[in-house]
Amino acid sequence: MKKLHLSIFYLQELKYRLLYAAAGTILLFFITYQYKQALIYIILPQGLSHFITAGLTEIFFTYMQLCSIISISFGLITAILQIYLFLRPGLYSFESKIVLNILICTLLFYTYLYTTIFPLLIKFLWELFLTYSQNFAPIHLTFEPRLNDYLEHVQHLNEVLCLSLPSIITLNLLQRYTKKKLWVKYRGIAYIAAFSLAAFITPPDILSQVFIGFPIILFYELQIIFWALYKQYQEQLLIWQPVKTYKNPLRNKE
Template identity: 65%
Template sequence: MNRLQISIYYLQELNYRLAYAIFGTILLFSTTYTYKQGLIFIFLPKGLSHFVSTGLTEIFFTYIQLCTIFSFSFGLGIALTQLYLFLRPGLYTFEAKTTFNLLITALIFYICLYAFVFPIIVKILWELFSDYSQNFTAIDLTFEPRLQDYLYHLQQLNKALTLIFPCLIALNIIQIYTSRQTWVKYRSIAYITAFSIAAFITPPDVLSQTLIGLPLIIFYEIQLKFWSLYEEYQKQLLIRQPIKSHENSH
């Protein structure tokens, strides 16, 4: 009976924490929907305020989609924090410390990523592809950007950036139990796995799968390169290590 009461207590606590996460997500959705037009201007390229709409309900569902993605991104962080607070009493000290450091690192990583790196990537991609659209001289072509298409491509870019941190953690965990030679030997399998993951989480088009699969391959190669440099550094330390001289005592 005592074990049953304890189980019910933990289930109630888990329900409360999930309710906090759901309530926080709904609150974030309501807040972002209130300021939906200002939120869109944050993601627009600098100096551009002209988009076209071809559907009666396109603007409405675009607002809903944008606010949903924005609120669920923060809601996931709230849910993970509540899950950590729920599991912390049952963790060892080093486990709780490691999990806490991982959460803080992920928070700082994504804040820096979306505050500094994301706007630069959006600006570079916009200038690259808009130049092709505006300088198309073969026929008389007028470039009229569509808001829903623009936000759709931002969503695909967001998926690619969101996968960065989990992929780095997974690669570091795999690195502990494998060798660099294994990574080199099964490199082709890693490439196939990257595009399989991209095909699973993206629509069936080549551009979306490339935006997801190519960064995964790049992270794999960067991890492999740093691993090689680290092994070379360790070899140089062993070579430069002074040899201790043993003096014979008389």
């Protein structure tokens, strides 16, 4: 009975922690909805302020989609922190430090990613694809961007960036328990697995699956290249390492 009471107590604590995370997510949704136009203005390329809409409810659902993505993202971070705080009393000190360091590094990585790299990628991709719309000589073509389409492409880019760190960590963990020959031999199976994961995550269209599956394959190939270069680096270190000579301690005494 004592174990049953303890298990119920722990389940209640976990339930309350997850409820705190859910309440924070809902509260953040209403806060972001109050500043929805400012958030859209932040993710727009510099100098762009003209969009068109083709539906009566398009703007409303666009705002809802944007606020939901932001609030759910921060809600997942809060839930992970709450789960860590729930499991911390049962972990060893070194395990708790390792998990805490991973969480801090993940938070710093995504903070740098979305404050520095994400705006640069948006600017670069916008300028790259905008040239195809402006430099069209045969007919007169007027480019009028649609807000919903633009935010959908930004969402695809966000999914790629979100999956970057988990993909790198998963590949590094697999690298410890496997050999490079297996990675090269079963490369085709890895490609199929990457696109299967992309089809499970993204909507049912080929472009979204390519946006998600191709970066995973790129990380896979880069992992093989870095693995081979690191092996060569270790071999060079072993070649140039000085040979240790054996000294007889009895000769020194003589």
